[in-house]
Amino acid sequence: MMNWNYDVNTRGNVQLSKDLNTLSVLNAIRNSSSISRSDVARITGLTTPTISNLVSDLIKEGFVIEMGPGESSVGRRPIMLEFNKDARYIGVIDFGRSNVIIGLTNLAGEIITLRELDLDKEAKPEITLERIGNELKNLIDEYEQNGIKVWGVGVAISGGVNGKTGVCIESYVLKWTNVPVRQILEAKVQCPVYVANNIRCMALGEKWFGAARDEENFLAIRFGRGVGSGIIINGELFEGVRGVAGEIGHVTVEPNGPECYCGNKGCLEYYISEGSIFERLEKLMEEGDKNAERLLQESKDKPRGKKLGLIARSAEEGDELSRLIIDDLVHYLGLAIANLVKAFNPSIVILLTEDKFVRESVSREIQAVVDPLLEPIVSSRVNIVPGLLGSENEIIGASTLVLDNVFKTIRIVPVRI
Ligand SMILES: [Zn+2]
Structure with a gap:
């Protein structure tokens, strides 16, 4: 039986074959709401006696709970097993x-x-x-x-x-x-x-419990309060040499665009970060734009990350300035996503931002921007979907x-x- 409460010194010792088999059995049970020993044997390819031994170890350790008999069309009804998520x-x-x-x-x-x-x-x-x-x-x-x-x-x-x-x-x-x-x-x-x-963590969270379950190659793009992305390749987080792979905030999307604090021009962050969008609104207000003043007034008590939600809803209701901001966001983020899709060929792209309405509405709009950009090179359409974990995705x-x-x-x- 593997040491489930392994300490720092035993890191890496899970390579032993019995431990691998125990993990495989646990994983099969974890991935199903309720499962019989014979189905675990079928999924893992292990023999029934091996499964019986490993399951009995897992029950002793508290990872697996035996439930009542399940349904069976022939013979005795099997005892069903469930994963104990609080083990x-x-x-x-x-x-x-x-x-x-x-x-x-x-x-x-x-x-x-x-x-x-x-x-x-x-x-x-x-x-x-x-x-x-x-x-x-x-x-x-x-x-x-x-x-x-x-x-x-x-x-x-x-x-x-x-x-x-x-x-x-x-x-x-x-x-x-x-x-x-x-x-x-x-x-x-x-x-x-x-x-x-933190953004790479969010991508992993979506892989385990969110919109990218069972996906091995996908991109998770974060915008709004913070900008960045998580790249998952063959099921693993890709970090790059200095751990900054996926920092897309400063990719150039408008070569003659406004100057960025990083020293370049027309960075993606300018168009998709909430901080930058609200700086632009403040400038407009100083120039006497009443609409910008109204948006700033309405959003002043909202927490960071939720202000963008106000702009998106206002755009949906037909406000012209809000519509321009969201159109810019969708256009430039769509452009960056199309380029990333061409580079990484992911199965899906997940959009992460605090506000659920923004995640959902922007995902739909970006899909329409990205589809024609991919057509000549990538024949298969890539689904752009909102993340599912919400505001706790960093912790999860x-x-x-x-x-x-x-x-x-x-x-x-x-x-x-
Ligand atoms: Zn920049």
Whole structure:
């Protein structure tokens, strides 16, 4: 039986064939609402006696629950098995601009508890990480006292991250360079820690529990409050050399466009980031535009990320200025997406932004922009769909970093024993 509560020292030991088979069996049960032992045998290709042994181990460990007999047209009705999503918890740390959320989820990406901590950006990163690590360890201890073990911790950070080493290479938001996040946190929380860029986490979250279930090659594009993307290739997050693959905010979409703070002209961010859209509205208001003044007034109490929703709804109701803003967003984001699709040939593209109405309406409009751009080269149409996880996708995404690392060993075919 594999050590389900594996600690830092046993990272990587899940390569043993029995462990792989146990994970395969668990995965088959996890992927189905209710399943019989013989169906698990059929899916995994393992023998029935092997399944019986592994399932009995999994029941002992609390991962699998035996339910009542299921339906069968012939013979005895089989005992059905169900995955216990609360068998273990996962720790999460989500770095925002001015705060940090720590918490726990279960194995189905459902949030158990969240706490908000202040983020002192003037403090040394080591000090900040040790403080957060201590807070999370206290939270984990509270729950472990009640008998629930924590499998690992997923960390979402804005900036370039090397997922293999757990080092934050560069974060503009946190002002960090080469910070060994995993190393510092593992020493505090005493369980495996996985680190990734926040938008890459969201992409992974959509793969596990959202719009990209079972998709192995897809793009998740984030716009609104933050701009960026997550690229999943052959089921794995693609990070690039410095962990910044997918930072599409500064790709040029208008060579003679307005100057950007990055030094280039006509960057995508100018047209699709909420901050930049509202800066433009403020300029218009200063020039005496009454409509811009009204939009700014109506949106002033809305939280960041939700202001774009007001513009999209206003466009839908026929407001001319709002329509121009959304048309620009759709046009330039569509152009960037068409280029990315040509480069990566994904099965789907997922759009992520805080407001559900924006996700849904912009997905529809962008589909109409992208389709004709792909026609001459890519024969198959690519579906552009809204993300499903909503405002908690960063936290859920961080938790799926742990799940993905535990289960990725079984992408290797199970071994017959
Ligand atoms: Zn730029």
